[in-house]
Amino acid sequence: MLNKRMGKQTIKLHKPPSIVSTGSIVGPKEGAGPLCSFFDVILDDDLFNEKSWERSESKLQSEAIKIALNKGEVSTADVNYLFAGDLLNQLMSSNYAARATAIPFFGLYGACSTMAESLSLGAMTVDGGFAQKVLCVTSSHFSSAERQFRYPLEFGNQRALTTQWTVTGSGAALLSVQDKPPYITHVTTGKIIDPGIKDVNNMGAAMAPAAADTIIQHFEDTKFSVNDYDLIITGDLGIIGKSIVLDLVQQEGYDIKNIYQDCGVKIFDNEKQDTHAGGSGCGCSAVVFCGYIYSKLKEGSLNRVLLVSTGALHSTTSIQQGESIPGIAHAVTISNT
Amino acid sequence: MLNKRMGKQTIKLHKPPSIVSTGSIVGPKEGAGPLCSFFDVILDDDLFNEKSWERSESKLQSEAIKIALNKGEVSTADVNYLFAGDLLNQLMSSNYAARATAIPFFGLYGACSTMAESLSLGAMTVDGGFAQKVLCVTSSHFSSAERQFRYPLEFGNQRALTTQWTVTGSGAALLSVQDKPPYITHVTTGKIIDPGIKDVNNMGAAMAPAAADTIIQHFEDTKFSVNDYDLIITGDLGIIGKSIVLDLVQQEGYDIKNIYQDCGVKIFDNEKQDTHAGGSGCGCSAVVFCGYIYSKLKEGSLNRVLLVSTGALHSTTSIQQGESIPGIAHAVTISNT
Numbered sequence: 001m002l003n004k005r006m007g008k009q010t011i012k013l014h015k016p017p018s019i020v021s022t023g024s025i026v027g028p029k030e031g032a033g034p035l036c037s038f039f040d041v042i043l044d045d046d047l048f049n050e051k052s053w054e055r056s057e058s059k060l061q062s063e064a065i066k067i068a069l070n071k072g073e074v075s076t077a078d079v080n081y082l083f084a085g086d087l088l089n090q091l092m093s094s095n096y097a098a099r100a101t102a103i104p105f106f107g108l109y110g111a112c113s114t115m116a117e118s119l120s121l122g123a124m125t126v127d128g129g130f131a132q133k134v135l136c137v138t139s140s141h142f143s144s145a146e147r148q149f150r151y152p153l154e155f156g157n158q159r160a161l162t163t164q165w166t167v168t169g170s171g172a173a174l175l176s177v178q179d180k181p182p183y184i185t186h187v188t189t190g191k192i193i194d195p196g197i198k199d200v201n202n203m204g205a206a207m208a209p210a211a212a213d214t215i216i217q218h219f220e221d222t223k224f225s226v227n228d229y230d231l232i233i234t235g236d237l238g239i240i241g242k243s244i245v246l247d248l249v250q251q252e253g254y255d256i257k258n259i260y261q262d263c264g265v266k267i268f269d270n271e272k273q274d275t276h277a278g279g280s281g282c283g284c285s286a287v288v289f290c291g292y293i294y295s296k297l298k299e300g301s302l303n304r305v306l307l308v309s310t311g312a313l314h315s316t317t318s319i320q321q322g323e324s325i326p327g328i329a330h331a332v333t334i335s336n337t
Numbered sequence: 338m339l340n341k342r343m344g345k346q347t348i349k350l351h352k353p354p355s356i357v358s359t360g361s362i363v364g365p366k367e368g369a370g371p372l373c374s375f376f377d378v379i380l381d382d383d384l385f386n387e388k389s390w391e392r393s394e395s396k397l398q399s400e401a402i403k404i405a406l407n408k409g410e411v412s413t414a415d416v417n418y419l420f421a422g423d424l425l426n427q428l429m430s431s432n433y434a435a436r437a438t439a440i441p442f443f444g445l446y447g448a449c450s451t452m453a454e455s456l457s458l459g460a461m462t463v464d465g466g467f468a469q470k471v472l473c474v475t476s477s478h479f480s481s482a483e484r485q486f487r488y489p490l491e492f493g494n495q496r497a498l499t500t501q502w503t504v505t506g507s508g509a510a511l512l513s514v515q516d517k518p519p520y521i522t523h524v525t526t527g528k529i530i531d532p533g534i535k536d537v538n539n540m541g542a543a544m545a546p547a548a549a550d551t552i553i554q555h556f557e558d559t560k561f562s563v564n565d566y567d568l569i570i571t572g573d574l575g576i577i578g579k580s581i582v583l584d585l586v587q588q589e590g591y592d593i594k595n596i597y598q599d600c601g602v603k604i605f606d607n608e609k610q611d612t613h614a615g616g617s618g619c620g621c622s623a624v625v626f627c628g629y630i631y632s633k634l635k636e637g638s639l640n641r642v643l644l645v646s647t648g649a650l651h652s653t654t655s656i657q658q659g660e661s662i663p664g665i666a667h668a669v670t671i672s673n674t
Contacts, residue, residue, distance in 0.1 A: 002468045005417070009441050011467045052658050055575075080342070081526060089426040091446050095529065099663045104346050104526035106454060107650070108426050109444040117443060121458065128465025130348045180597035188443035189418060192432065266352045313444070315427035317485075321389050326436045 004127075007221025009188050011215075016183035017126035017175045019095065019334065020074075022290035024069025025060050027142065028169030030279075030287065032267045033335065038291035039169075040067045046143060046168050054092055057141035058172035060283075061086070061097035064290070065137055068172040076101045079174075080131035083122045085114035086139045086150060086282050087166075093139050102177045103135065112207075112236045113190065113311030114138045115171065116330035123184040131176050139170035140263040149316060151201070160201040164238045164264060164280035171286030173294075182297040186333035188218040192313065196327040200312075200319055204241025204264075206279055207310040211237060212248035214308055218331050219254055228258050230302045234329070235285035235309035236264035238278030240272030261290035275281035283308040297336060304335045341464075344558025346525050346551075347592045349668075353520035354463035356671065357411075359627035360404025362397050364479065367616075367624065370605045375628035376648060377404045383480060383505050391429055394478035397507035397620075398423070398434035401627070402474055405509040413438045413517050415453055416511075416607050417468035417576065422451035423476045423619050424503075427433040439613045440472065449573045450527065450543075450648030451475045452623040453667035454510065455576045459512045460669065476507035477618030486537070486653060499536040500611075501575045501617035502603060503654030508623030510631075519634040523670035525555040529624060531663040533602050537656055541578025541601075541614055544647040547664030549585035555668050556591055564595050570630065572622035572646035572664070573601035575615030600625035622646040634673060 004011045014123045024039045031042030041063060048056040069076065069145040082101060084094040085108035096227065098105040109267040110117040123240060125131045143153060163286040175184070193210040211234045218224070226232075242262040249256050263285045264278035289307055302304035340519035341348045361376045378400060385393040398421065406413065419438060421431040435442040447454040455473035462468045468498030480490060481505040488494045512521070530547040548571045553563070574582060579599040586593050600622045601615035626644055633639040650663040 003339070005468070014466075020559055053652055054658065085446070086403065088652065089654060090424075090448065090650065092652045092655050095650040095663050096368040096655070096660065099529040099531055102528045104528050105665065106458065109422070109429065109446045122460060124465055124467055128461055128467070129351075130340070130465070141568065191439045191441050192436040194436055196527075269553065282401065313427065313432040315425065315429045317391055317426060318429050321391065323433065326432050 010221035021072035023067040024291035053143040057093040064170040064172035083118040111311030117311035138282040140283035165275040166281035169283035169287040171290030206325040208241040209243035214329040236280035347558035358409035361628035394430040401507040402511035420455040435651035453646035465475040475619040477620035502612040503618040504621040506620035508622040508627030517575030543662035544664040545578040551666040573617040
């Protein structure tokens with residue numbers, strides 16, 4: 001029996017799947033941010049010519065898929081599985097986007113950790129000999145998320161300074177058995193860590209201990225050193241969560257501060273764009289990875305990256321019932337060698 | 338490169354994972370039904386000593402996990418991955434159950450198809466060399482589902498005759514590299530089929546074409562004949578969906594009527610229990626499989642079963658926005674040889 005396990009929570013892929021192409025599409029606010037030059041499409045209007053934000057979000061996924069397939073010169077018929085998820089109840093955006101593709105479909109929910117969840121399962125599926133090609137896709141939309149998780153936009157509530165801004169966007173990655181860098185080489189799957197936080201306006205703090213746990217576990221499992229990475233980037237902890245992760249990881253003896261970033265911090269210019277603690281949402285690590293990081297890997301200015309997407313696994317019901325917010329973080333190593 | 342693919346949507350596992358144990362727990366109504374003798378635990382009260390139905394549902398998952406682990410003589414620390422899902426927004430029941438286990442966790446959403454989705458991904462993970470042991474778990478709860486998807490129970494609305502009754506229950510299956518029948522030998526992953534139905538009180542009809550598509554595709558991909566199976570059982574199509582599947586599969590030349598059943602039809606005595614079109618929910622195929630079918634496989638009165646869990650991938654928002662209900666069905670072959 002083949003054993004690809006390393007330590008408690010990590011696997012080493014024997015024939016690392018290639019990420020042969022990606023697609024990214026974002027809303028106007030993300031397109032006005034510092035990473036604007038890395039996205040394939042920037043919308044003028046976040047309704048995207050649809051009659052609801054939910055339909056718009058679903059169309060974002062469809063577009064991201066189309067871009068990734070076009071760049072990879074692959075048709076939907078050649079894709080064996082679609083792994084997709086989003087933040088909406090019952091994965092509304094993913095279901096309707098998946099319907100249009102007719103690709104065998106596994107729906108995933110990991111809140112904002114879903115991009116790394118989809119890359120993990122997608123990579124395992126290719127490495128395991130179950131597929132030649134798979135698509136990994138997630139999305140989020142500021143306006144659909146606000147009205148589902150918080151308040152109607154028309155209400156115009158004041159936002160706490162710890163609040164994050166849900167990214168409008170979708171990212172899709174096409175994985176293949178084809179031998180072409182970058183590759184997904186390792187997968188560290190997170191367990192739930194719940195620091196007991198009940199404030200939905202401070203999700204960075206709720207997710208940070210899970211992110212730190214997964215990063216530390218990744219190093220323990222793989223015996224990698226911090227120097228083995230050019231970049232460790234969490235999904236959407238924002239400014240507050242990022243500083244907590246730095247502290248927690250540092251306490252365990254891993255000095256990551258020179259190579260550590262957060263997608264939620266990178267995607268907006270917080271000073272100018274008034275996004276408070278930074279960006280969030282399933283779409284955040286999706287577009288930062290599929291746009292910015294993937295470009296840097298392709299051009300060789302980054303060669304080894306640990307992508308750690310982070311999720312806050314609460315619902316409006318769980319919060320109303322007084323539960324705390326469970327956090328989770330999944331990590332994948334993406335490397336040019 | 339190993340290739341485990343058969344035809345368009347099916348894979349053949351090279352070293353079929355064993356289902357070494359299962360756990361099942363149901364509510365009082367399910368415990369008064371015809372399959373009562375097959376469940377491990379039957380509750381007296383569907384609140385299960387909790388203060389909300391959502392917390393009760395989460396506890397159902399925890400209990401099902403505990404039973405499966407006890408029977409398999411395995412502790413949570415020995416389980417490499419937990420694949421779980423439910424019907425609640427953002428997988429509330431699964432998240433809190435997963436938190437208590439501290440097992441690396443992949444959250445799944447496939448509506449009522451989630452049990453077969455979790456068995457599919459769980460089996461692929463074991464067969465691919467990524468895990469020694471995984472847990473696959475789903476749940477549903479009549480009272481939490483009614484108030485989320487339909488009306489508050491206090492409203493006392495009349496139920497349409499096409500409506501199904503969400504099963505209160507949870508089923509957990511422990512998969513292992515250990516060589517001990519029954520095994521998961523084949524996985525056929527469904528694509529979304531949407532027949533255009535917008536009536537949420539007729540989900541059997543909305544899901545039936547997807548179930549038929551997956552069953553037909555399974556036969557086309559594997560070249561199995563109907564006689565290779567002792568039982569083909571869909572997840573929760575109920576009386577109406579079941580009759581549609583029979584027609585659709587028959588039209589393609591596969592005469593399955595003597596071996597075809599539906600978990601939603603089997604779990605309740607519709608005449609006596611007033612459940613209209615039958616049972617439904619993520620918990621339906623979970624408890625029928627983990628309770629009834631698994632027992633029959635172990636005693637050898639069934640030797641080869643195709644479990645086809647079926648999901649209706651709508652949300653209250655998608656229905657309010659006038660969308661139709663996308664259907665999906667995932668199939669796994671479970672065999673003693």
